[in-house]
Amino acid sequence: MRLLLLAMTVSLVGCQPKQTDFEMFDGQRAYAEVEALVRFTPRDAGTPGGRQAAEHILSRLESIGVQAEIDTFVDSTPEGDKTFRNVIGRIPGKTEKWIILGSHFDTMPGIENFQGANDSGSSTGVLIELARIIDATGTPPDIGIIFAFFDGEEGIAGYIPGDGLHGSRHMARQLVESGQRKDIEAMILLDMVGDKDLNFTIPYNSSKEMVKELLQAAHATGHRDRFSLTRSIITDDHVPFLKIGIPAIDLIDFRFGSEPGLNDHWHTEADHLENISAESLEITGKVVLQLVRQLLKNQYTD
Numbered sequence: 526m527r528l529l530l531l532a533m534t535v536s537l538v539g540c541q542p543k544q545t546d547f548e549m550f551d552g553q554r555a556y557a558e559v560e561a562l563v564r565f566t567p568r569d570a571g572t573p574g575g576r577q578a579a580e581h582i583l584s585r586l587e588s589i590g591v592q593a594e595i596d597t598f599v600d601s602t603p604e605g606d607k608t609f610r611n612v613i614g615r616i617p618g619k620t621e622k623w624i625i626l627g628s629h630f631d632t633m634p635g636i637e638n639f640q641g642a643n644d645s646g647s648s649t650g651v652l653i654e655l656a657r658i659i660d661a662t663g664t665p666p667d668i669g670i671i672f673a674f675f676d677g678e679e680g681i682a683g684y685i686p687g688d689g690l691h692g693s694r695h696m697a698r699q700l701v702e703s704g705q706r707k708d709i710e711a712m713i714l715l716d717m718v719g720d721k722d723l724n725f726t727i728p729y730n731s732s733k734e735m736v737k738e739l740l741q742a743a744h745a746t747g748h749r750d751r752f753s754l755t756r757s758i759i760t761d762d763h764v765p766f767l768k769i770g771i772p773a774i775d776l777i778d779f780r781f782g783s784e785p786g787l788n789d790h791w792h793t794e795a796d797h798l799e800n801i802s803a804e805s806l807e808i809t810g811k812v813v814l815q816l817v818r819q820l821l822k823n824q825y826t827d
């Protein structure tokens with residue numbers, strides 16, 4: 526069944542100009558993925574909703590045809606030990622090298638009527654749609670792609686040591702312990718990518734070489750005006766990867782608000798489906814697809 530599907534998509538791709546591949550990203554499909562995910566809200570780490578969200582993401586990846594698994598682990602938190610679940614999908618490449626695309630999927634606990642459509646539904650929906658498109662090209666990329674859906678990003682005690690970033694810290698630790706760290710070329714994190722008024726605020730703690738590639742990808746897709754570089758440091762799931770020497774970037778729009786420049790929707794009940802848009806998800810997806818294409822260099826051009 527999978528082979529048949531691949532054969533069909535190969536011929537479709539073959540009919541299209543290769544340089545327009547980023548155009549394949551479908552914002553409506555990504556939005557539908559967000560809608561499906563938020564049905565499990567609250568999906569706070571360690572809750573039944575969190576477990577159901579992880580199982581849902583796993584089943585979406587499997588139905589696309591991507592190898593996937595849930596990595597269950599226990600980590601200490603300011604509230605004691607808690608069980609977390611990372612969902613990991615893999616599209617193996619022609620070499621041992623990998624690029625990691627990441628998003629968290631847990632919600633911030635303790636907010637009444639919280640949907641978490643933007644934080645963290647938007648990036649999760651975009652990542653699932655990216656997996657579908659990259660898998661549908663049918664040929665192994667030169668470098669493999671890991672789709673990492675992190676649990677426990679949200680800090681519950683102001684990100685004191687040992688609080689928040691549980692899934693990404695766990696994965697970075699695994700990469701070091703297994704010796705696979707040397708095989709990871711880059712890490713691209715998506716977070717809060719669905720704001721109707723999409724304006725990325727790339728934090729200062731992103732690798733310079735990745736920022737350069739990102740701006741090139743933004744320019745190539747016609748969306749350069751959506752990206753600005755800031756002097757802010759953001760504690761997010763890319764940080765554990767930076768700490769172990771992997772080039773990493775955080776694609777985040779940290780101005781999710783009722784007016785341009787404000788972030789007053791963040792971690793409030795205003796973070797719901799009506800305040801995100803398929804168009805913003807599509808812009809994000811197209812830029813990331815182009816960025817991945819640049820990093821793979823030869824995948825779509827040979």
Ligand SMILES: [Zn+2]
Nearest residue numbers: 633644679792
């Ligand atoms: Zn959050």
